[in-house]
Amino acid sequence: MGIKPKICVPLMGKDLHELNALIKKLTGATFDLVEWRVDGLEVTPSDQEFLRILKDLRTHLGAAPILLTYRTALEGGNGDLDPEHYCNLLKMAIQSGCVDLLDVELQMIENHYVLMNPCLLECKKRGIELVISKHDFKGTPSLKVLESWADKMRYFGADVLKIAVMAESKSDALKVMALSELENKKSPELQTVFIAMGNAGLITRYAAEFMGSALVFASLDAGTGPGQMPIKQTSDALDLLHQIMGFEN
Numbered sequence: 001m002g003i004k005p006k007i008c009v010p011l012m013g014k015d016l017h018e019l020n021a022l023i024k025k026l027t028g029a030t031f032d033l034v035e036w037r038v039d040g041l042e043v044t045p046s047d048q049e050f051l052r053i054l055k056d057l058r059t060h061l062g063a064a065p066i067l068l069t070y071r072t073a074l075e076g077g078n079g080d081l082d083p084e085h086y087c088n089l090l091k092m093a094i095q096s097g098c099v100d101l102l103d104v105e106l107q108m109i110e111n112h113y114v115l116m117n118p119c120l121l122e123c124k125k126r127g128i129e130l131v132i133s134k135h136d137f138k139g140t141p142s143l144k145v146l147e148s149w150a151d152k153m154r155y156f157g158a159d160v161l162k163i164a165v166m167a168e169s170k171s172d173a174l175k176v177m178a179l180s181e182l183e184n185k186k187s188p189e190l191q192t193v194f195i196a197m198g199n200a201g202l203i204t205r206y207a208a209e210f211m212g213s214a215l216v217f218a219s220l221d222a223g224t225g226p227g228q229m230p231i232k233q234t235s236d237a238l239d240l241l242h243q244i245m246g247f248e249n
């Protein structure tokens with residue numbers, strides 16, 4: 001608590017042309033990093049094409065760190081790669097030297113550990129921040145279940161624990177806030193991003209600093225998650241909360 005969360009802008013373009021148009025729109029916006037949602041591509045790229053796009057994004061984004069995410073359909077994304085191809089894509093991203101943070105889905109690690117473990121180790125070796133993520137777009141499980149996810153993320157060596165669940169009521173949002181307090185106490189050295197998605201969970205995006213969240217996803221055009229706020233509104237809300245909480249900018 002007391003550290004203003006970073007603003008992460010997801011970029012979901014159907015091809016390089018659309019991605020570059022999105023990057024142009026970032027000019028003058030307040031943000032700290034971008035998330036390239038690879039599963040936003042209309043056509044699954046060949047290895048060469050994937051690397052070409054990634055390198056191009058790296059060049060156009062200048063110093064802004066890149067979080068690379070390939071969200072599978074199982075976790076609410078558009079991705080339909082099988083585990084071998086998912087792993088191959090992440091490996092290419094790691095070896096490209098263009099990525100600062102990598103999202104790896106907890107379910108992939110749990111279900112395909114032998115395949116995925118070298119990816120996790122390679123991330124560590126290269127100093128890429130490992131974001132282990134879990135999503136539930138249908139609802140918010142019990143606090144016990146949420147805690148068990150976070151425990152597994154820690155066990156698999158996450159630098160950032162990321163959980164996004166759909167809130168159907170205010171008590172779901174409060175559950176996610178309670179989770180953040182528990183988990184940040186358990187491992188203060190790790191970063192957390194806990195989101196209650198949807199309108200009932202909006203407070204978890206605005207109150208990210210209060211929850212000790214490392215970052216907040218904010219939208220450029222259409223958001224990539226229910227309840228995601230536009231960049232300007234996110235930045236204003238984070239500034240205001242930072243002041244209210246009595247910390248200096």
Ligand SMILES: O=C1C[C@@](O)(C(=O)O)C[C@@H](O)[C@@H]1O
Pocket residue numbers: 010035037069071133164195197217224225226228
């Ligand atoms: O996992 C997340 C969180 C998110 O779903 C959101 O609701 O802000 C947006 C996604 O792009 C990101 O990968």
